[in-house]
Amino acid sequence: MQKIKIGGLAGLSYLSGYFDRDGQEALLEQIRTIVSEAPLFQPVMPKTGKPFSVKMSNCGPLGWVSDINGYRYQPTHPETGKPWPEIPDTLLDLWCEVAPDAPKPEACLINFYETGARMGLHQDRDEQMFEAPVVSVSLGDSATFRVGGLKRKDPTSSFRLLSGDVVVLGGEARLAFHGIDRILKDTSTLLKNGGRINLTLRRVTPAD
Numbered sequence: 001m002q003k004i005k006i007g008g009l010a011g012l013s014y015l016s017g018y019f020d021r022d023g024q025e026a027l028l029e030q031i032r033t034i035v036s037e038a039p040l041f042q043p044v045m046p047k048t049g050k051p052f053s054v055k056m057s058n059c060g061p062l063g064w065v066s067d068i069n070g071y072r073y074q075p076t077h078p079e080t081g082k083p084w085p086e087i088p089d090t091l092l093d094l095w096c097e098v099a100p101d102a103p104k105p106e107a108c109l110i111n112f113y114e115t116g117a118r119m120g121l122h123q124d125r126d127e128q129m130f131e132a133p134v135v136s137v138s139l140g141d142s143a144t145f146r147v148g149g150l151k152r153k154d155p156t157s158s159f160r161l162l163s164g165d166v167v168v169l170g171g172e173a174r175l176a177f178h179g180i181d182r183i184l185k186d187t188s189t190l191l192k193n194g195g196r197i198n199l200t201l202r203r204v205t206p207a208d
């Protein structure tokens, strides 16, 4: 595992190859189990109702959802009404390693990208506190990740995220604009039918 610092914002780090192939396969199996209990759903943009190009699910006490009424965290799946499954220990261990001082994560968003899906430049700011970092794991096909500054118009740079890579947006970079420009088809054999999974761990409420 190599920790690389990117750009000018302190607190943005890139842990290349954090999970090796065995680790990725084990994590994928856990995500499959989660998604069999909490199926992927199709989020839509608030107000316009335009569908996202990614499908989503969550695990943890809270899950992030977006529908016609807005973005929010909620304790249950929007379609099944059931509580989200637990966050796997592997991901809690990752959090402890990269965010030792932060209270434990409450939400793990699971994004599934088919080839052609993307995620526009945005900030993660639906949480009630920003002291804890956002920790994200990539599985499957590589993606072009774009990251900028604290203002939408700030200059951005992009780099490739490969299966097993981890990105931490903490400190000054906690509210950095970021997004996914594109998924690079056939760049990984992890997912049988291709595509990419991104797991994003976040603390939502202040520590008790």
Ligand code: SIN
Pocket (backbone or CB within 6 Å): 111, 119, 136, 138, 145, 178, 179, 180, 198, 200
């Ligand atoms: C996100 O910002 O929600 C996802 C980032 C990613 O897919 O790597």
Ligand code: FE2
Pocket (backbone or CB within 6 Å): 122, 123, 124, 178
């Ligand atoms: Fe994000």
